[in-house]
Amino acid sequence: MKKLSLVCIALLCLARLNAQEYKPSAANLKQREWFNDARFGMFIHWGPFSIPGAGEWVMNERKVTVENYSRLEKFFNPIDFDAEKWVSTAKNAGMKYITLITRHHDGFSMWDTKYSDFNIMNTPYKKDIVKMMADECHKQGIKLYLYYSLLDWRREDYPHETGKTGQFSGRKGHGDYATYLQFMKNQLTELLTNYGEIGGIWFDGHWDQTAPEGAADRSSRIDWKYNEIYGLIHRLQPQCMIGNNHHMTPFAGEDFQMFEQDLPGENKSGLSFQQASAHLPLEACITINGSWGFNLTDTSYKSKPALIRTLVKSSSLGANLLLNIGPMPNGEIQPEFIERLNGMGEWLKTYGESIYGTTAGFVKPQSWGSVTQKGNKVYIHILDPKNASVLFDKFPFKKITKAYLLKDKSAVKYSLKNGSAAITTGFSNTEIDNVVVLDVAN
Ligand code: H79
Numbered sequence: 167m168k169k170l171s172l173v174c175i176a177l178l179c180l181a182r183l184n185a186q187e188y189k190p191s192a193a194n195l196k197q198r199e200w201f202n203d204a205r206f207g208m209f210i211h212w213g214p215f216s217i218p219g220a221g222e223w224v225m226n227e228r229k230v231t232v233e234n235y236s237r238l239e240k241f242f243n244p245i246d247f248d249a250e251k252w253v254s255t256a257k258n259a260g261m262k263y264i265t266l267i268t269r270h271h272d273g274f275s276m277w278d279t280k281y282s283d284f285n286i287m288n289t290p291y292k293k294d295i296v297k298m299m300a301d302e303c304h305k306q307g308i309k310l311y312l313y314y315s316l317l318d319w320r321r322e323d324y325p326h327e328t329g330k331t332g333q334f335s336g337r338k339g340h341g342d343y344a345t346y347l348q349f350m351k352n353q354l355t356e357l358l359t360n361y362g363e364i365g366g367i368w369f370d371g372h373w374d375q376t377a378p379e380g381a382a383d384r385s386s387r388i389d390w391k392y393n394e395i396y397g398l399i400h401r402l403q404p405q406c407m408i409g410n411n412h413h414m415t416p417f418a419g420e421d422f423q424m425f426e427q428d429l430p431g432e433n434k435s436g437l438s439f440q441q442a443s444a445h446l447p448l449e450a451c452i453t454i455n456g457s458w459g460f461n462l463t464d465t466s467y468k469s470k471p472a473l474i475r476t477l478v479k480s481s482s483l484g485a486n487l488l489l490n491i492g493p494m495p496n497g498e499i500q501p502e503f504i505e506r507l508n509g510m511g512e513w514l515k516t517y518g519e520s521i522y523g524t525t526a527g528f529v530k531p532q533s534w535g536s537v538t539q540k541g542n543k544v545y546i547h548i549l550d551p552k553n554a555s556v557l558f559d560k561f562p563f564k565k566i567t568k569a570y571l572l573k574d575k576s577a578v579k580y581s582l583k584n585g586s587a588a589i590t591t592g593f594s595n596t597e598i599d600n601v602v603v604l605d606v607a608n
Pocket of ligand 1: 451
């Protein structure tokens with residue numbers, strides 16, 4: 167007994183210590199809740215890296231020096247860019263937020279920044295993309311999240327000597343993290359001061375200074391001083407959520423956890439060895455083909471049903487799906503993406519109830535499909551109706567008062583005996599998802 171109370175006291179002290187380190191504001195907790203209900207967002211990878219049509223890593227992959235890469239600044243003139251169209255496209259797809267690249271690893275800033283000349287105002291286009299997107303998102307009621315790279319393939323002061331990537335940039339000087347950190351703080355201050363309310367900052371690039379994913383020791387070769395960066399963000403905009411795509415367990419001060427090209431708990435990409443957080447909102451970011459930035463030859467488009475099923479599965483794991491588009495260098499979104507996004511939006515008009523505002527199902531995804539829940543409703547998503555019935559050995563509710571297809575409210579046969587539930591199927595195998603709603607009670 168004495169031992170137990172000592173353990174309890176120790177645990178309480180630990181919890182207090184952690185709470186003292188970072189206590190999210192009420193506004194931040196509210197934003198997390200909003201985010202958790204949103205379930206579907208649009209990731210946008212776009213910038214001068216779109217011009218060669220070979221993805222956003224083209225500088226690194228083709229070993230382009232900083233000097234040669236700089237030429238792209240003079241070519242970026244996206245005359246067909248229309249913020250209204252992009253935001254409407256996201257909205258029609260049923261997406262609730264947009265995560266926009268503001269500066270990727272190539273170091274190009276998509277806004278009117280005082281802290282780097284390699285920015286949108288020095289292109290022939292000369293218009294602040296972040297401003298146009300922020301204004302349009304606010305107008306259409308879509309939340310805006312901003313992607314910001316911690317890694318830089320261009321700046322001399324980024325600690326490039328210890329970086330895994332960016333080694334063909336032609337940089338000769340020495341990194342100096344103190345000035346690089348000040349630069350990032352200056353830029354983040356601009357982003358969080360001049361563009362209205364920002365839903366969150368999406369960091370990427372930490373892994374440049376660690377052993378690869380899966381290694382036993384993933385410690386960083388540099389001290390990023392996240393307490394300073396995160397502190398600044400939370401001071402400037404307390405509701406602004408911080409996520410960092412380091413592919414590890416979340417660090418103190420972070421407000422959500424993301425998974426790259428994977429759903430939480432899966433590791434198909436080889437990047438996601440980390441466990442899903444039990445406390446923080448989760449997000450899976452996934453591409454429509456195999457590329458983030460525009461790729462002229464990548465035609466490996468996932469089908470509309472496959473994308474919808476990924477959204478369903480993601481929801482059933484309690485995670486948002488951040489689905490990526492890489493618009494073309496002229497500012498147009500390619501028709502293959504538009505078609506799929508519109509299709510998902512159409513599907514969500516009927517089935518959105520089983521996605522938005524839901525929590526993870528009481529069982530993990532199964533071979534036949536998966537489960538989402540909201541209040542007294544359980545949504546059984548039968549994606550593969552091969553079997554005649556779906557069984558739950560340990561059904562966590564005492565009663566089922568009604569079972570019906572979400573599509574047309576037609577009744578579905580069910581039984582609940584000794585804690586086991588069965589739903590008799592005979593469902594269509596031409597449907598993308600046969601959603602059965604169970605009204606339950608305890
Ligand atoms: O912004 C996107 C990527 O640029 C970035 N994070 C997402 C959100 C990212 N960083 N690392 N990775 C992705 C994983 C590394 C993938 C690579 Fe490759 C495989 C780098 C080189 C080979 C993908 C395919 C990028 C270039 C070719």
